[in-house]
Amino acid sequence: MTKKINEQEAAAMLRQADHILLLAHQYPDGDTLGSNFALCQALQTMGKTVRVLCGDPIPERYDYMYEQVSQPDFEPAFICAVDVADAKLLGPALQQEYGHRVDLCIDHHGTNTGYAAYTCVDESCAAAAMVVFRLVELLGVALTPGIAQCLFTGIATDTGCFKYANAGALAQRMAATCIDQGIPYEMINRVNFDIKSRARIELERLALEQMTFSHGGRLAIMVITNDMVQKSGAGENDMEGLPPIPRQIEGVWVGVTLRQKKDGNYKISVRTGTHADAAKICALLGGGGHQRAAGCAVDGSLEEARTAIVRAVETAIPRITTG
Amino acid sequence: MTKKINEQEAAAMLRQADHILLLAHQYPDGDTLGSNFALCQALQTMGKTVRVLCGDPIPERYDYMYEQVSQPDFEPAFICAVDVADAKLLGPALQQEYGHRVDLCIDHHGTNTGYAAYTCVDESCAAAAMVVFRLVELLGVALTPGIAQCLFTGIATDTGCFKYANAGALAQRMAATCIDQGIPYEMINRVNFDIKSRARIELERLALEQMTFSHGGRLAIMVITNDMVQKSGAGENDMEGLPPIPRQIEGVWVGVTLRQKKDGNYKISVRTGTHADAAKICALLGGGGHQRAAGCAVDGSLEEARTAIVRAVETAIPRITTG
DSSP states (O other), rough: EEEEOOOOHHHHHHHHHOOOOOOOOSSSOHHHHHHHHHHHHHHHHHOOEEEOOOOOEEEEEGGHHHHSOOOOOOSSSSSHHHHSGGGGGGGGGHHHHGGGGOEEEEEEEOOOOOOEEEEEOOOOSHHHHHHHHHHHHHHOOOOOOHHHHHHHHHHHTTTTTTTTOOOOHHHHHHHHHHTTTTTHHHHHHHIIIIIIIIIHHHHHHHHHHHHEEETTTTTEEEOOHHHHHHHHHHOGGGGGTTTTTTGGGGOOOOEEEEEETTTTTTEEEEETTOOHHHHHHHHHTTOOOOOSEEEEESOOOHHHHHHHHHHHHHHHOOOOHHO | OOEEOOEEEEEEEHHOOSSEEEESSSOHHHHHHHHHHHHHHHHHTTTTEEEEEEESSGGGGGHHHHHHHHHOOOOOOOEEESSSSSGGGGGGGHHHHHGGGGGGEOOTTTOOOOOEEEEEEOOOOHHHHHHHHHHHHTTOOOOHHHHHHHHHHHHHHHHHTTSSSTTOOOHHHHHHHHHHHHOOHHHHHEEEEEEEOOOOHHHHHHHHHHHHHTTTTEEEEEEEEEHHHHTTTTGGGGGOOTTTTTGGTOOOOOEEEEEEEEEEEEEEEEOOOOTHHHHEEEEEEEOOSSSOOOOOOOOSSHHHHHHHHHHHHHOOOTTHHHH
């Protein structure tokens, strides 16, 4: 069993530690990278030996977050996972090497499995970067542009650039404090929210062509097959930000994206508005996540995956059938 | 010649005035409506007789901003335009009736033509709602949820939901102060930035199919013809937010949208990144706007409009040809 600790205790623990290995989750996003590289820089400022590891390659557009941050090689004495709700999310290699001996986990997911010896979770934070923002303060490290741009990236990406329900006043005030440091927020927003490759545009067009609506337009299902990905020329970096699309359509309560994996099976992303709980739907298929955004996986054909998720939606949200 | 005044002087003027008619610009957007209805409520709180007029019908999604705000009929004694950079932008009817006798203009456009007797412009503000935010403070009116949701809408819509270069720390702090009032910011963001009708999605798909790239991918041109609008079933409310699309594509410096008007001629929207000045391009065709977003119109066929804008882009940004 993990011991739950608050931010003061987590800061005290980090103050004691050295030769710290920070761990990000696989398929890295702006928040896991932003919160890890911000904490890494803060701890390095304190004179500690620290680096960040991620089980997957880091997409190029995040270069700005770590190209100025030294990543020394050393034997870790303290292992800290940031924004990693489950040891499985470290990816197979890092899970096997470090999953059983994580000293501290800093997170904002209510679904955190408690795999670390100590866990500091603040569910009220929209982003792990908001927890780290407070830790940096508690550690007495002054914000630098380098730290601030990482924190801003985490907050901005996990709130959909301040669009989602979780983008409260605190998220915006923390972002404003980061902007005060003179960070290139326009570039950060542009690379994270604006720019799409021509291949990505083509993939969206193909996916929109095939989108299906049912349950009086309240359920929208978008499918991304390997064939469509190939036809569009899209690479791994072009795949982020697809799951919100179906729910953005008027009248849709539940937006589902079925994405074919390399092995042919399907990864399912669910997005919901105020009418439905995405985590509840995905839990029925062994997945999890947040109230408005969750995921799961189904082994089988497209039609099997489609049938399974439709059944889960109908079970979790009976009202979707009647409206 | 208009007399330029600062916010203190504008507040003093409004404090003296009564029977105030506020004017929004035609094709109303979130900022002109948000800033007008926020100021209207603040002045009504002070016991004044005030209403807002707009030359065009207000899209349904903005209902929440004014459904609680009384709009009495009266003979105006003081006329104040908010977020209206040019008397022409009032639309023909309001321009004819009030354009020559606007007492005060409150605005954030550097291009304001100075048509009002007094003009209070703060170009450093991303939204007219930010100027009004300060005026409400100067008038000594406490923020209410009703005022705050209008101000938030103006700030959020004119900064692309805090995504653009103009979304600085002040914009985010003002937004946070509005959120503190308990406004439904999730709903506001959803109706303004998220929700698209199925017809709109179809229109985007058709437009993407026809998008053309030139000048080494640095110029992207999207065309929206009346025929495409009809085929998709899109209505007037589905047409907002199309102009940013071409510039969102990787490598694009200048994103152009040619939209056919009812009379067959073309309205042109130009969006640019850091490489190019949109206002400079549009000025060559008699239009104007901001550095990153501007517009103009060309009478003629699609090919004539396309030729004219390509020539204007090449003239304003010679480097677009060579890269």
